[in-house]
Amino acid sequence: xxxPPRNAQAAIKGRGSTSxxxxxxxxxxxxxxxxxxxxDDSEEFLAPxxxxxxxxxxxxxxxxxxxxxxxxxxxxxxxxxxxxxxCSYCFARPSHAxxxxxxxxxxxxxxFAKTNAPQLLRKELSKPGYVPQxxxxxxxxxxxxxxxxxxxxxxxxxxxxxxxxxxFSLITKNALVERDIDLLSxxxxxxxxxxxxxxxxxxxxxxxxxxxxxxxxxxxLRAMKRLHxxxxxxxxxxxxxxxWINDSELxxxxxxxxxxxxxxxxxxxxxxxxxxxxxxxDWLDTHHPDRAAHVMSxxxxxxxxxxxxxxxGTRMRGQGVYAxxxxxxxxxxxxxxGFNAQNSHWPKLDCSRFLRPLPPHxxxxxxxxx
Numbered sequence: 001x002x003x004p005p006r007n008a009q010a011a012i013k014g015r016g017s018t019s020x021x022x023x024x025x026x027x028x029x030x031x032x033x034x035x036x037x038x039x040d041d042s043e044e045f046l047a048p049x050x051x052x053x054x055x056x057x058x059x060x061x062x063x064x065x066x067x068x069x070x071x072x073x074x075x076x077x078x079x080x081x082x083x084x085x086x087c088s089y090c091f092a093r094p095s096h097a098x099x100x101x102x103x104x105x106x107x108x109x110x111x112f113a114k115t116n117a118p119q120l121l122r123k124e125l126s127k128p129g130y131v132p133q134x135x136x137x138x139x140x141x142x143x144x145x146x147x148x149x150x151x152x153x154x155x156x157x158x159x160x161x162x163x164x165x166x167x168f169s170l171i172t173k174n175a176l177v178e179r180d181i182d183l184l185s186x187x188x189x190x191x192x193x194x195x196x197x198x199x200x201x202x203x204x205x206x207x208x209x210x211x212x213x214x215x216x217x218x219x220x221l222r223a224m225k226r227l228h229x230x231x232x233x234x235x236x237x238x239x240x241x242x243x244w245i246n247d248s249e250l251x252x253x254x255x256x257x258x259x260x261x262x263x264x265x266x267x268x269x270x271x272x273x274x275x276x277x278x279x280x281x282d283w284l285d286t287h288h289p290d291r292a293a294h295v296m297s298x299x300x301x302x303x304x305x306x307x308x309x310x311x312x313g314t315r316m317r318g319q320g321v322y323a324x325x326x327x328x329x330x331x332x333x334x335x336x337x338g339f340n341a342q343n344s345h346w347p348k349l350d351c352s353r354f355l356r357p358l359p360p361h362x363x364x365x366x367x368x369x370x
Contacts, residue, residue, distance in 0.1 A: 009286050011286050011287065013212075014212050014213060015050060015086050015108060016087055016088040016090075016212055016283065017105045017279055017282070018282050018283070018286055019282065020102040020105050021103055021104035021278060021279055023094070023096065023097025050105060051109070052109050052111065052147070053110050054151075055110070055111070057112040057113060057114050058115065058116055061120065062077055062120035062121050062124060063077055064076050068312065069312050070313060070315065070316050072136075073133075073134060073135075075133055075135050076136040077117070077135050078114075078139060078143070079113070079114050079148075079154055080111060080112065080143070080147065080148075081140075082106070082109075082110060082111040082112060084109075084145045084147060085108070085211050085214040086211065086212045086214075087210060088279060088283040089210070089240055089272070089280055090141075090276070092107075092140040092141055093107045094276065096110075097275065103275040103276070111147060114153065115153070117156070117157060118153065118160055119360050122357050123360055125164055125166060125356065126357050126358060128356075133351065134168055134349045135167070136169050136171070137168050137169065138154065139171065145213075146174070148176060149176060155179070155180055158183045161187065161192070162186065163357065164355050164357050165190065166354055167193065167350055167351055168192070168193055169347075170194075171196040172198065173197065173211060174215045175219040175222065175223040177227070181226070181227065184227070185230050188230075188231050189231065193232065193233075193349070194232075194234070195232055195233070195234050195235070196234070197224050197234065197237070198220075198236075198237045199217060199236055199253050200217075200238070201246045201249055201253070202253060203217070203246075203249070204217060209287050210245075224262060225261050227261070228260065229261070233264075234260075234261055234263070235266070236264075237265075237267065238250055238253050238254065238265070238266070241268065241270065243270070244295050245291075250326070254337055254339070255337060264340050265337075265339045267326075269302065269317055269318045271308060271316075272308045273310065277307040281296065302318030302320055
């Protein structure tokens with residue numbers, strides 16, 4: 001399907017989106033129109049600076065479960081909704097539409113902190129019928145996004161994991177994870193944790209466009225090395241791989257991560273579900289208009305002629321000649337560098353050490369950080 005040329009939006013400093021794209025459940029849609037009153041871009045007529053807003057949320061449950069065969073884990077915990085990192089390609093953006101908020105700029109500026117998350121986790125783990133399985137921490141949105149520095153919900157969740165000896169993995173693109181080495185190190189000593197870093201590019205300029213408020217690539221690699229040196233197992237995810245944008249860096253990212261101590265590696269092809277597709281098209285038109293059509297043409301070749309195909313087995317890798325070449329490149333680089341040649345980049349953790357906690361008092365579930 002051919003798409004008409006789009007008018008490029010102006011990039012917003014520190015943000016990945018360029019607009020408040022309406023969610024698919026909105027009954028009305030607004031559109032900005034130049035009324036001719038702006039004069040010489042004077043400050044009086046400039047749009048106000050977008051600031052990050054964080055709202056408290058009292059969650060009803062905290063462990064999300066899935067039976068997807070291609071994600072490598074069956075349960076996950078996310079202490080935040082929305083993500084300030086502002087990754088233009090984030091597959092979780094459509095979730096903000098359920099809140100009547102924009103998957104575009106609202107997703108990265110209007111965030112929700114699940115202030116009772118640590119208490120809820122303790123409650124879940126204390127149930128007599130609970131059977132421990134590794135938890136993936138911070139999957140939909142990064143558990144170490146910038147607001148974690150203030151709210152420390154991720155740290156509190158890890159404290160519960162340490163107390164109960166519950167295994168978990170986490171994936172992040174923020175060097176803030178170094179703050180919690182004092183908790184992660186004793187967990188690693190008992191094979192209860194693994195930490196994965198998502199590295200999209202080694203080019204700080206490209207990274208700043210793709211994921212404007214994430215840690216710079218060199219900071220992630222430095223954090224990876226520091227965790228490795230303290231005995232914490234680390235891995236790398238080259239995610240997402242975007243045709244003609246960062247795909248040429250696959251081997252270089254794997255090599256840099258291996259030098260920093262990563263023992264496992266994986267990659268994920270760009271995914272464009274629901275509202276992510278038009279948001280990413282806007283990003284291409286803004287930052288790479290010269291190759292936007294070529295990028296989207298290749299993506300559609302990988303997805304059966306569509307922007308996205310959600311089928312298990314191919315949604316993470318795509319299909320066709322390009323997908324096969326990418327897979328072969330990854331396998332050759334993994335073998336050459338000596339990464340663990342396992343089917344999953346998620347290492348096997350120990351579930352036998354679990355200590356069931358006492359249930360918390362009900363009034364403690366209503367705690368607030370505000």
